[in-house]
Amino acid sequence: MKQYSTLRKPILGTPKSFEDVTIDIATQLERRPAKLWWAALACAVCALGVGATAVAYQLKMGIGTWGLNNSVGWAFDITNFVFWVGIGHAGTFISAILFLLRQPWRTSINRSAEAMTLIAVACAGIFPLIHMGRPWLFFWATPYPNSRGPLWVNFRSPLVWDCIAIGTYFTISLVFWYLGLIPDLATLRDRATSKTRRFVYGILSFGWNGSMRVWHRYDAVYLLLAALATPLVLSVHTIVSMDFATSIIPGWHSTVFPPYFVAGAIFSGFAMVLTLLIVARKIMSFQDYITIDHIDKMCRVMLAAGSLVGISYAIEVFVAWYSVNPYERFAFLNRALGPYAWAYWTMITCNVFVPQLLWFRNLRRNVILVFVVSILINVGMWMERFVIIVTSLHRDFMPSSWSMYKPTIIEIAILLGAFGLFFTAFLLFARFLPFIAISEVKGVLGYARRPQERSSHKVPVHAISEAPAP
């Protein structure tokens, strides 16, 4: 039972009844879309179209349409891949890790963050795929009986680990997200007025009727999935970092990579969640659900993750000096002072200096400022991956193979297309599925509220059972 405590603050801005919660969240899906939504969707679909055209052209002509060369064999594509996978880390962090840590404020943001995760991982998946040269043979990366021997995949290769890790992450995130959606879909089904909505939500809600016997098992499964997904979140970016760390390239070959990448992923993921939610809460009038306190708390997570990222940068530089390895030293001096110094210092400014603003409570609670900071962090984290990948490769072991990398218009169009896909899918999600977990918010309505403030008007009399035998 929830006890009242003056030390705790209620999750929502104003006291609400169960019906209020249903109405506030469901009417967003039931009214006609606003002009602003159509305008945003049109922009996103245009960007998606540009990207799709660029991908089609690239598939026809080959990856010679990109700016890659013999020294820089990975650049924009893998930068984008790591960037999107990183963004995809916030959702499951919020839904699984914060669930195990018993953070009830996660209920207002977990649904949209999980949707963002799924979409971001899907965006990420495109890049290794189109980088393959022959993307239609992508299934060669999976171990299946084949007529080539059978020749199996090399399970000692981090690229195979990555393929399986991303696939697992997407599947488990999808199951977790859908499991959370089922009770809400039932709520939407039961208040649907049109036949189509009733039919569609009826199919999707699996005949859910709120039976406590099912809720009881559901809770157990939710906890189990959270417990499985928690190490999974940490493992995925660890494995992504091993794509680099297991090679011998100076600047990549480093044992700090797994924690460094995981911290960076949570950092960038929270930045993207904040970017999206600060806009969404305003447009969808969710200020009572996603309160300033929520933004404050997310900023704190971002500050902690960002500080870890800053420490990792420092450790990399220190180890490069301390290792007395001239190639390692050169790689880091070249990052800071070489031809890509602009990218390095953009990264340091956005990821190390800008987040320091979040130490101040007033600034954490300033929505406009947090929005700007979150965008700068997104830029900085994209630059981080660019710096790691391109600056480490462009000065090859022999000075005769030194070269520079510049993205072509096709690569920029594909990045634009990935953003188009991301926003198209997110806008559709916001239109057709409950943006906030209705049933989970109802579960925390009483949190830190005096009984008389709760939805129920009467304080229950805890009558002692003196019931007659049946």
Add this chain to the structure above:
Amino acid sequence: MKRHLLIGVFENEESLVAATRATREAGYPIHDVFAPYAVHGLDQAMGLRPSRLPWICLSFAIAGLLLAAGTEFWMGSIDWPLNVGGKPLNSLPAYLPVMFELMVLIGGVGTALTLFVVSRLYPGKKEWLPDPRVTNGRFVLALDAAGVAFDADRAEQLLHRFEVAEVRTLQEG
């Protein structure tokens, strides 16, 4: 089979839990309780045993782990022993990431599917609701009223002690 039920509709979680505990302690058979969210403490009030799903999850997870280990060792060391950079064929450390991922994948998906099977939830299932508001803002305590010893009047009296909003009889089906 249709069941005769006596249902009490509640407006708040505290009354529901108290009423559930009292009816169970008084010996009335509880058919089920319906709630718009997972009410904490209600499973104890209903006397539900802890779910056995964690064991299912453990079994699936171990199966996934063993499947991955078996696949990797058989493919990489037995069926086509491929020498990669002179590394040993049975490279357990390099096999661990995939073993871990498959453990999580099969453990998680298997547990979720088991939930759907044991709870008989499937796409397109026609829902049965004791009250249309049960997925919105009402709680329903459903007592099995079919037994010969069931005294509906006394059960109703008992429910009224816990601020029940309405009491009525219903048939499931």
